[in-house]
Amino acid sequence: MESNDTWLKDYCEREGLDVFGVGNMARYDKELVGVDDSVKDRFPFAISFGLVLSKGVIGTVEDGPNVLYLHHYRQANYRLDMVAYLLSKEIEKKGYQAMPFPASQLVDWRNQKGHICHKRVGEISGLGWIGRNNLLVHPLFGARARYNTVLTDMPLTAHEPLQAGCGDCRACISVCPAGAIKDDRSEFDHIGCFNMITQLKNKRNLGHHICGICIAVCQGQ
Numbered sequence: 430m431e432s433n434d435t436w437l438k439d440y441c442e443r444e445g446l447d448v449f450g451v452g453n454m455a456r457y458d459k460e461l462v463g464v465d466d467s468v469k470d471r472f473p474f475a476i477s478f479g480l481v482l483s484k485g486v487i488g489t490v491e492d493g494p495n496v497l498y499l500h501h502y503r504q505a506n507y508r509l510d511m512v513a514y515l516l517s518k519e520i521e522k523k524g525y526q527a528m529p530f531p532a533s534q535l536v537d538w539r540n541q542k543g544h545i546c547h548k549r550v551g552e553i554s555g556l557g558w559i560g561r562n563n564l565l566v567h568p569l570f571g572a573r574a575r576y577n578t579v580l581t582d583m584p585l586t587a588h589e590p591l592q593a594g595c596g597d598c599r600a601c602i603s604v605c606p607a608g609a610i611k612d613d614r615s616e617f618d619h620i621g622c623f624n625m626i627t628q629l630k631n632k633r634n635l636g637h638h639i640c641g642i643c644i645a646v647c648q649g650q
């Protein structure tokens with residue numbers, strides 16, 4: 430177990446990942462979409478990992494998404510997808526099972542869901558908390574990281590979820606162009622956010638549902 434932990438830590442550092450953690454899948458309380466539910470039992474550990482976006486690029490998004498951010502977003506997704514793919518192959522070479530997921534692919538368009546919720550996986554893996562902005566907030570990097578997940582049966586030491594939250598910080602509420610962010614995080618307006626992001630995509634000819642304004646102002650703790 431300890432040698433697997435060390436191997437994983439070294440692997441993630443070598444691949445240039447900024448954050449990583451291990452979650453106990455028994456704590457994953459959301460549904461998996463497009464894969465058999467038995468996956469949760471077959472893969473008891475979730476490896477959550479992330480790349481922090483450039484402050485320079487995110488700084489340009491204060492008035493909304495642009496093509497510079499679009500490129501950066503796509504490169505981060507590409508790198509996260511490659512790491513998931515290669516990490517899974519390395520785990521399989523060691524004789525264990527692994528399942529890589531896409532960083533940002535919709536499976537259920539109607540309900541806007543991917544195969545697995547990377548934010549929830551990151552939360553149970555001790556990387557941060559779900560903030561008022563509905564994003565995974567890391568204590569050092571705020572919401573500026575993008576994430577991916579690999580599930581495995583390779584024995585690992587699971588981390589504990591962080592006992593932290595946004596506290597008095599409300600920086601994201603007033604900047605959201607959709608007014609989707611509320612004081613109580615459970616009142617986040619998913620549909621309002623989605624509609625605004627669709628408008629931005631069409632108006633700015635981006636071809637992708639991106640925004641980033643709530644990321645730009647989120648500093649963590």
Ligand code: B12
Nearest residue numbers: 532542543546547563564565575576619623638639640641
């Ligand atoms: C679909 C999706 C979106 C959709 C819808 C988001 C939503 N569910 O509300 C849209 C296009 C609006 C979107 C917007 C953004 N996203 Co997005 N998105 C995803 C994606 C691909 C899947 C999310 C998912 O499956 N969630 C699972 C469900 C169960 O989550 P939930 O929030 O608890 O579920 C609610 C919704 O499903 C909602 N719902 C039900 N029916 C419907 C119908 C509609 C039309 C909508 C909109 C919602 C909705 O009700 C559920 C309960 O409240 C993930 C990648 C992933 N696989 O995790 C990235 C991801 C969540 N997105 C991310 C980001 C950064 C963004 C944006 C900033 C855009 C950008 N990149 O510039 C904004 C931020 C919006 C915000 N503040 O929440 C990051 C978050 C990183 C972080 N630090 O937290 C992720 C994890 C991608 C990644 N690889 O890092 N996203």
